Amino acid sequence: MKRVSDRVSDSKRMPFAGEDAGIVSSLRFVAEIFVDLQDLRHTADYDNGTVWTLPDASDAVVKATEAFVAWDRIRNTDIAQEYLVSLLIRPRD
DSSP states (O other): OHHHHHHHHOTTTOOOTTSOHHHHHHHHHHHHHHHHHHHHHHHHHHOTTOOOOHHHHHHHHHHHHHHHHHHHHHTTSHHHHHHHHHHHSOOOO
């Protein structure tokens, strides 16, 4: 999932030529936040030396909320649906 989201958020690897720029921007935002939050979750799960503060936790909640708002705007678009499918299907490189 992280690999797919990294690829989607990279405009050179996934240019989305001919797609609505606003939709692409929102999809890239959702993918970037997904990666950021997954990294934070891994830190929380496996790095017992990290001290979490209330602002750290609040920032993560705000990011997640913003991603859900962006996703709600684009969720029925073709590229958003393709993103969902790509999260489930392993690429055959």
